[in-house]
Amino acid sequence: MLIKNRIASDPKSFEITPKSIYLNRRSFLKGGAALAGATLFPWSLNAAMGQKFDNLVKSPFSTDEPVNKYDEVTGYNNFYEFGTGKTDPMDNSGDFQSRPWSVKVDGLCDKPGMLDIEDLLSKFQQEERIYRLRCVEAWSMVVPWVGVELASILKKFEPNSKAKYVEFTTLVDKERFPGQKYPIIPWPYTEGLRMDEAMHPLTLMATGIFGEELPAQNGAPLRLVVPWKYGFKSIKSIIRIRFTDQQPTSTWMEQAPSEYGFYANVNPNVDHPRWSQAKERRIGEFFRKPTAMYNGYGEEVADLYKGMDLRKFY
Amino acid sequence: MARKRTFPYKPIVFLACLAPSLWLGFGMFNGMLGANPIETVLRDLGDWGLRFLLLGLAISSVRRVLGWAWVMRYRRMIGLFAFFYAFLHLAIYVGVDHFFDWATIWKDIVKRPYITIGMGALLCLIPLAITSPKVMVRKIGGARWKKLHKLVYPIAIAGVVHFFLLVKADIREPMIYAVILAVLLGERFYRKLPLSFSSSATRSASSSGR
Numbered sequence: 001m002l003i004k005n006r007i008a009s010d011p012k013s014f015e016i017t018p019k020s021i022y023l024n025r026r027s028f029l030k031g032g033a034a035l036a037g038a039t040l041f042p043w044s045l046n047a048a049m050g051q052k053f054d055n056l057v058k059s060p061f062s063t064d065e066p067v068n069k070y071d072e073v074t075g076y077n078n079f080y081e082f083g084t085g086k087t088d089p090m091d092n093s094g095d096f097q098s099r100p101w102s103v104k105v106d107g108l109c110d111k112p113g114m115l116d117i118e119d120l121l122s123k124f125q126q127e128e129r130i131y132r133l134r135c136v137e138a139w140s141m142v143v144p145w146v147g148v149e150l151a152s153i154l155k156k157f158e159p160n161s162k163a164k165y166v167e168f169t170t171l172v173d174k175e176r177f178p179g180q181k182y183p184i185i186p187w188p189y190t191e192g193l194r195m196d197e198a199m200h201p202l203t204l205m206a207t208g209i210f211g212e213e214l215p216a217q218n219g220a221p222l223r224l225v226v227p228w229k230y231g232f233k234s235i236k237s238i239i240r241i242r243f244t245d246q247q248p249t250s251t252w253m254e255q256a257p258s259e260y261g262f263y264a265n266v267n268p269n270v271d272h273p274r275w276s277q278a279k280e281r282r283i284g285e286f287f288r289k290p291t292a293m294y295n296g297y298g299e300e301v302a303d304l305y306k307g308m309d310l311r312k313f314y
Numbered sequence: 315m316a317r318k319r320t321f322p323y324k325p326i327v328f329l330a331c332l333a334p335s336l337w338l339g340f341g342m343f344n345g346m347l348g349a350n351p352i353e354t355v356l357r358d359l360g361d362w363g364l365r366f367l368l369l370g371l372a373i374s375s376v377r378r379v380l381g382w383a384w385v386m387r388y389r390r391m392i393g394l395f396a397f398f399y400a401f402l403h404l405a406i407y408v409g410v411d412h413f414f415d416w417a418t419i420w421k422d423i424v425k426r427p428y429i430t431i432g433m434g435a436l437l438c439l440i441p442l443a444i445t446s447p448k449v450m451v452r453k454i455g456g457a458r459w460k461k462l463h464k465l466v467y468p469i470a471i472a473g474v475v476h477f478f479l480l481v482k483a484d485i486r487e488p489m490i491y492a493v494i495l496a497v498l499l500g501e502r503f504y505r506k507l508p509l510s511f512s513s514s515a516t517r518s519a520s521s522s523g524r
Contacts, residue, residue: 076349084484087348137482139350184484255483274426274480276418283349287413 052212053126053146061202062130063296068141070210072283077217078135079236080184081170081177088179089217096176096216098237103222107167107243110158115241117221121207124148128211129204129225134266134295136230138288140280145225146208151199154241159195163243166198167191168224171239185255191235192248192262193226194304202227202300206234228297230264261314265305266295270314327388331395334362335402356406363400364473364491366392371470371498379501390446393466397443400436400473428479435472438465470495 075090082089099117106112126146134140154166170189174180180187197203204225207214214220219236226233232252252260259273268278268291279288294301305313338355341347347354370393373385412419422429442463444450451459474495477488 072349080483086350086353139353182486184486271425274428276421279418281350281352286352286410288411288415 050212050215053208056126056128056146056211059127059129062128062144063132063142065130065132065142067130067144068283073141073143073209074215074217076141076283078137078231079179079217079219081179081187081189081237082217083179084184092178093216096220098214098216098221101221101239103238103241105154105157105241107241108160108163108245109243110160112157115153115156117207120148120153120205120222124152126207127204131204131225131227132295133225133227133231133234134280134291136232136260136264136272136277138275138277138280138291139283140291140295141283143225144210145204145206146211146213147204147206147222147225149201150203150205150224151201153205154198157241157243159243162245164195164245165243165247166193166195167240167242167244167248168193168235168238169240169242170235171237185251189235189251190248191224191233191250193224193233194247195243196304197226197301200301200304202297228266228294228301230266232260233264263305263310263313265301265310265314266291267293267310267314269293270311324387324391328391331366331391334358335399352406352410356403356411359399359403359406360477363396363403364477366396366399367466367470367473368491368494368498370396371466371495375498375501378505394443394446397439400439404433404436428476431472431479432476435469435476438469438472442466442469467499470498 076086077089078086079089079093082092085091101117103115103117105115126148128144128146130142130144132140133143159166168191170187171177172180172188193203204227206219206223206225207221209215209218214223219234222238223236224234224238233250247262250260250262252264253262266277271277277291280291281288292298338347338358342351342355345351370389373389373392376382376385408414408419412422423433424430442465445454445459445462454462474488474491477491478485481488
């Protein structure tokens, strides 16, 4: 059982308005008029991309570290579906259509069904959560996500007691994802979490960044965010969620099993075979800084891995 | 006798070779290199080092295959630019990417094959750069100079392997370098084959005679 109401790492975070939000206040206000209508007619809120969110709840899980710039968060991405270069996702996602969009949820659950993005946006309270993101390539960012605790979504489908893992799958569409024209990695991109990881309160299904809907390059219209794991676990543009009793084989495990494991917890003591994970470069900063165990979320998540050999389960 | 005014090809080629580094310097100080400028500079310098290395190898091939003798005038310059970019690549890795964190750098060198190989290639480039002036050729003798400069082959192979080993999944780009290198090495290998290549009878005779 995971009953954890108070978080540990950054208790002061909710007292401080992060700079980006502070600077964004004006655009929040500007969007206000449109959003006033949107509360009456929720469908209109989601009609356009880049739509601002209304009534965001600030999460106590947020870090008070300075948030990265919007241009950094949206202009430096690993999203091979749009190309393998860091700016390819920004450059090649201009006319990506993320509507209509629904996620098939099935497998070992009592109420399999479809999760429509419009329902996700209108029927669930959206929170803002400012998390550190640590890429397996030893760079990091601080991203102000918008989203819904994954657990609250999964519970609606009533996973049964046989469900031990959750598998996530990204859309395959060579037209919308030009990067998928080449077999760089085996498509579709798949990821997985253990059930307790998926139900952990830190695990977020993100629907936005910087108070607006997710841009395509960041995984529109919905993506996973698992802040204590390397970024590649946070799968983008999800179309299927499946409860299973078998440990899913993620895309990167299939691609290079000696380099990428199922857990992929941020761990400065276990190097990637080809580079050190002891330090990271925060995007926008000159000096590398030491990487924290579980990306600094150890107080919340270390218990999940008690007694496990983290060198073996990397 | 009045000197004939010739078109300044060499300075122009020199400036063209220098341009990528000037651009990177300019871009760096004007915030034009994206969200991770250090990575961009490091990668681009490495790319250019490898490109000039292959270009240097291509010059001799072009002379032999197309018979253009004039290209040889640029070989030394191109070779030195390969060293220039490779050396800047290393300097950025040491002085900026890791900011002289020698412990980490040393661990990288001994633990990470792609760093080991890249570093080895760069060390081998040093004697080639030092012996590039004509004076040095005379000093050590043409035959020995030639022998020493054969090092460029393992260096080029190491450079391409270095690139191959560092990509995560998308091997298309290092593959292009590998194919070009294979063609350039293949041209040399083909030339080395005995003249009797076309006549299998003489070839088998010569090989059985050993």
